[in-house]
Amino acid sequence: MxxxxxxxxxxxxxxxxxxxxxxxxWDAAANMPAGGNEARSNAMAELSVHVHRLSTQPQLSEWFNNAENETLTTEQTASLREMKRQWLQATLLPEELVQAQSKAGSKCEHAWRTQRQENDWTGFEKNWKEVVTLSREEAQIRSDILGLTPYDAMLDKFEPDTTTVSLDVLFSDVKTWLPELIEKALAKQQTESIIMPSGIYPTAAQKSLGLDIMKLLKFDFDHGRLDQSVHPFCGGVPSDVRITTRYDESDFVQALMGIVHETGHARYEQGLPKAFAGLPVGEARSMGIHESQSLFFEMQIGRSKDFITHLLRLSKDAFNAHKDPVFTEDNLYKLYTRVDKGFIRVDADELTYPAHVILRYEIERDLINGLIEHTDVPEVWDEKMKATLGISTKGNFKNGCMQDIHWTDGAFGYFPSYTLGAMYAAQYKATMTQTVDIDAAIKSGDLTPIFQWLSDNIWSQASLHTTDELIKRATGETLNAAHFKKHLEGRYL
Amino acid sequence: MxxxxxxxxxxxxxxxxxxxxxxxxWDAAANMPAGGNEARSNAMAELSVHVHRLSTQPQLSEWFNNAENETLTTEQTASLREMKRQWLQATLLPEELVQAQSKAGSKCEHAWRTQRQENDWTGFEKNWKEVVTLSREEAQIRSDILGLTPYDAMLDKFEPDTTTVSLDVLFSDVKTWLPELIEKALAKQQTESIIMPSGIYPTAAQKSLGLDIMKLLKFDFDHGRLDQSVHPFCGGVPSDVRITTRYDESDFVQALMGIVHETGHARYEQGLPKAFAGLPVGEARSMGIHESQSLFFEMQIGRSKDFITHLLRLSKDAFNAHKDPVFTEDNLYKLYTRVDKGFIRVDADELTYPAHVILRYEIERDLINGLIEHTDVPEVWDEKMKATLGISTKGNFKNGCMQDIHWTDGAFGYFPSYTLGAMYAAQYKATMTQTVDIDAAIKSGDLTPIFQWLSDNIWSQASLHTTDELIKRATGETLNAAHFKKHLEGRYL
Structure with a gap:
């Protein structure tokens, strides 16, 4: 062999x-009763240890060295590159650091769950200090080995080959036009009336409607299912993708679009090439590319006027709401494109979302690179919120820098993926329009041509190319914020 | 250490x-779409290989030798004995035999799924020959190492310390009185009228009713849940027990009693001692003792007149069937104690079930001990069915010797557990009556005193004692078929 x-x-x-x-x-989030947690955590920790042991086995080093001198096809070369990338990720940190991080992260995250509710920055800061210190240590080690700046070395975990240099160009572009665009959209919105949902929308009806929407989006039910969990996510494995949502019986809006979003993640996983199943090269390219699929489904398809027409038809039947004034094309479209300057990222609309992400990017970049300290974060947060969305979070930690789970266990470098995904999605749309009549496909209810483009250009490509190559092959250029701007202007002006 | x-x-x-x-x-049976099967099978096979590797690690032999000379408490001695028992089970067969059995068993079982439907004995017999040959080989190796007869060595996998000698005594006793008892019960039944369910009983209502019944039986929902699967079973782990049932909207009878049965299995698992969680000594004692719990719940509690009263009250509400003549105390009791001489074991009632089991026991005993050949089975089956239940299966293979899955992959030695469980359950009842007013407890709806007895005597004892010791400590004597006879006579005469 x-x-x-x-x-x-x-x-x-x-x-x-x-x-x-x-x-x-997936089971722990979707099914498990609370009393199952201890044994489950122990079992999952044991599996982690075992996978880590397998991933760092001493003979791998020799196999990699020798394999690089073997005659390989182009695809095998890509496969080798991705295995090596995962091996490097598994081996580059000393085990003691990983354990210290896991301990400090668990402690900080666990306490945060109550500290956030109590707006307790002082308590949080004490635990978080250690998380930040260890993350900086991690960033330095990664930086030394990978030859990247400390923050770029953290980015590399989620977005291989994406750098601060490129993000600064993209995000500073967005910052030149986003605040004004938000103001214009809000001004336009103020002249319009909207009817908010006020009925009871039973969970069973929402679920059945969700399944209909998944069918319209050609979710493969032979390789996946829909369940419920407190925090919606896409889990499982490519041959059996498990998506979840949560239902609010007083409002159907979030659950339905949540299902569209997770279906985007799911179809990427379901569309990964079978030939590389179970291998690193057969996995999704990056967090940003993953998000580009969920956001293509949610923003480019789901919130389009033609798709809203389908939603309207299906919702009216599901809720038996043929006479409810909430359910008109115009009103439903307004509900799904409403803009609101709020504190909370996860509740943000399409237009204000990038402001939340860029703020976090700038803070975590400077924090990891040592330009600010963790105690500076609340003040910097407040300043940036005032500058971009014009709202203050002074003293309001729970709706400010304590709102997200990401930083509590040291997931620095993840936030940019959300907005990269939105930008990639807009760029695909711009290219796809040249060969696919997108509106006609959505209108007809047969979205196959759209999915074929995504499959050919993204899903089937898995990790065969670097992100930049993947995007260039799909759209003819690397990431360009102009497409995102054009998309938002088209929808919100 | x-x-x-x-x-x-x-x-x-x-x-x-x-x-x-x-x-x-559990997930594969309760949730997984068909397309997830290949990857799941591969993952589960990998886990099996890994567990086998851990279970047969060379240093175990030395640890066992040394541990036997260490100072241990009584409980530690029991714990050591049970670890050693599992180690012996894992190591005593050569790997090539296990692999050959796995291959022949999978092939035979897979083909059986269609061969059974087509009544194709000739096709089945060709595959089954290999399964039987390999099982005899296994029995011989176990026999040589354990110093047991070949069939006793197979029994030992499911019922440690149970032997053909003891089973022959128990079952030949049953055979002296069972056929006559069945005839008497049928004659009595013929004089009575019964109203069969003929409505529609929606799955959602059956499930909600099932959950109510589980609450009455004090299933711990913080450590388990109820789901659906094609074949009902009790799975998961003691801290998170997953039971399943199946629903037939034209008949509620089976699903409900199935839930009672699986709840019995579940409460045994949930009641195993936390101090030995995750260790062999903390596991259920045997298949027969496990079945004694499900059958205590089903036969001693579930089909009692006082429990049927609860079932009636809850069912009437769940199905909104206050005027349906099916739902009277008398009729529901008749439905749940109906006797019928049929071909199929899994559809058999309490009274005829032992006849099905004893027939299988006698055949598999003689087959493994080499007294009959696999080609003799259809004829022997027919003779025994005629002798015990008075019905012929000549040429009717699919409802005869091809009806069960057990033999298709070589699970010889398992069948006796079912009737041992029923006998143990009757014996617990006889003892429990001396200190617990069982009828009053069931009538009151607070079954705590019953569960306390089971917990003290069975659940909390896990595998601390051998089966005989366990039963002697609980009931003052080893297994005695007289209690079973008395129970059946009390109910059916």
């Missing part, structure tokens, strides 16, 4: 344990 | 992987 084949076999073994881990994680 | 402690730690590690395996198995 060649060393390349040894590696393939080894990474398939790892994949089997990751399969177990993924399903246990 | 002592060698005993090394073993404890090692078996806890194994338990974490078994946890993953149990949840993946």
């Amino acid at each position: 060649s060393n390349y084949d040894q590696l393939i076999s080894h990474y398939q073994t790892i994949n089997h344990f990751n399969h177990a881990q993924a399903m246990l994680g | 002592s060698n005993y402690d090394q073993l404890i730690s090692h078996y806890q590690t194994i338990n974490h992987f078994n946890h993953a395996q149990a949840m993946l198995g």
